[in-house]
Amino acid sequence: MTIHSPFVLWFTGLSASGKTTISQAVCKYLLSHDIRRIEVFDGDVIRTNLSKGLGFSKEDRDTNILRVGWVAQRLFNHDVSSIISVISPYANIRNQVRTSIGKGFIEVYVSTSLEECEKRDPKGLYQQARAGLIKGFTGIDDPYESPINPELNIDTSKLSVEACTDKIFTYLSQNNYIK
């Protein structure tokens, strides 16, 4: 397997929707096929290395997303693909990143429902948000603007991890990103 054309796989969706799980499975699969020209950016990587000093206001969230998009673009310009998992709740900013990348930007909407995400709540964040201990939490008291025409739509409550990654690789293959 080789990357024929670089891409930015942009996983967007609510907290606990399964973005990181799926993106890690995709990454693992690529590495197991000896594909190394990739970088993975998930919430932890971004918080540690790129967003220190930013909060959760709309402005700070936008700055964060544009920053991640900018780094992905730098890599993309040199044929390095990125796999990115960020809630990225605002459609307008996601579309700015889309425009900056152009062909190669693949929006993967992880559309797992709020009810399901809240049921999972692995870090207890929804519970804290419901109790008012966390303010501006996406899906509770801050909006999530669903993608209108995402390249892919994945609901991790209906598909297994394998089925989700299959769907992604089918897309990548059919659109000549990988061969």
Add this chain to the structure above:
Amino acid sequence: MTIHSPFVLWFTGLSASGKTTISQAVCKYLLSHDIRRIEVFDGDVIRTNLSKGLGFSKEDRDTNILRVGWVAQRLFNHDVSSIISVISPYANIRNQVRTSIGKGFIEVYVSTSLEECEKRDPKGLYQQARAGLIKGFTGIDDPYESPINPELNIDTSKLSVEACTDKIFTYLSQNNYIK
């Protein structure tokens, strides 16, 4: 000319020491020789795309430098070289970046004296700092820790732009970064 081994050319020095001028000349020369696997990070690029939200405290300056270094490392891992101009006044943080890159990190100390930089003062910043209108200005009321063993030392008050870039390309060539 080709890049044989990727590098991170890290220009450190006082404000107005000539870091950006020299780095732009280096970049222009590389591009004119059809070398495209490079990225250039100067103050403006960094402020716009990476450091919004950071100030000039020691902690914020350190975060900024580590962040630029982290992006350079991501690129470096994929054989993309970077040309970076930042005051980066603290030796300890520069050395952290050096360690993260390993072989390939080239510290270029732009050692133009404070007197000369203050005489140039193209943006009137030194004047404002002397008047107390800007606080924590490197060289005036914030320290600049000179590199002890930089790979290159360049004083732009003694060498022309051409002589500076020659010195850099001689180093790159003699150390097998370019051929």
